């Protein structure tokens with residue numbers, strides 16, 4: 001973005017490095033992975049995790065911009081987030097490359113989805129009031145291009161809303177605590193680099209709410225470990241049967257730490273931010 005070269009590596013994973021832009025603090029994956037290297041079906045969060053946080057995000061958007069709008073989620077997965085938006089009165093559509101997930105969404109939630117990628121998809125003059133996405137800015141091969149494509153599918157006065165993790169521009173000490181997810185995460189933003197991207201894409205921030213990931217990353221790790229040990233000791237013969245309960249408890253705690261506690265925690269270290277923006 002800044003057309004700067006960098007050789008300052010702050011993190012390594014799976015043979016890839018995170019280099020830091022000296023200008024804006026963006027972390028970029030080096031070497032940049034080929035499209036073929038990235039398995040877009042891989043997902044590091046569990047299904048119940050997305051389910052729980054989807055209600056929180058839908059309520060937030062609804063509170064800020066109202067309902068009765070046509071909403072598209074890019075990367076709609078199994079449709080939990082769209083289902084939550086539908087419950088808040090949005091007319092919802094999904095765009096998702098994985099046809100199995102599209103099928104799940106259609107069967108379970110009766111929600112219609114398009115199969116494809118935002119970079120190349122043709123909506124056939126269909127336009128949306130809101131385009132929403134979660135954690136995709138780190139994955140898009142060219143985030144600027146993806147945003148441009150979204151803007152083309154947006155109605156006049158429409159909104160682009162998204163969640164993005166901010167792990168750049170902080171002490172590299174934090175990266176010892178959790179994996180950054182290379183090479184799937186091509187770009188990891190600092191607040192400065194994010195502002196720069198939005199400025200380049202001519203998106204104006206209307207609302208934003210910031211959550212610290214510190215409780216989630218630190219307490220979550222301990223809770224996860226404790227729960228797992230209990231499971232192992234008490235119910236190891238039944239672990240297959242009860243694994244889903246473990247996941248549910250774990251997801252509920254993760255969700256609380258990330259969005260409830262994280263919202264009121266001091267904004268230090270890694271963050272996750274919800275944005276509502278509008279084309280200028």
Ligand SMILES: [Zn+2]
Nearest residue numbers: 002021023024
């Ligand atoms: Zn930069």
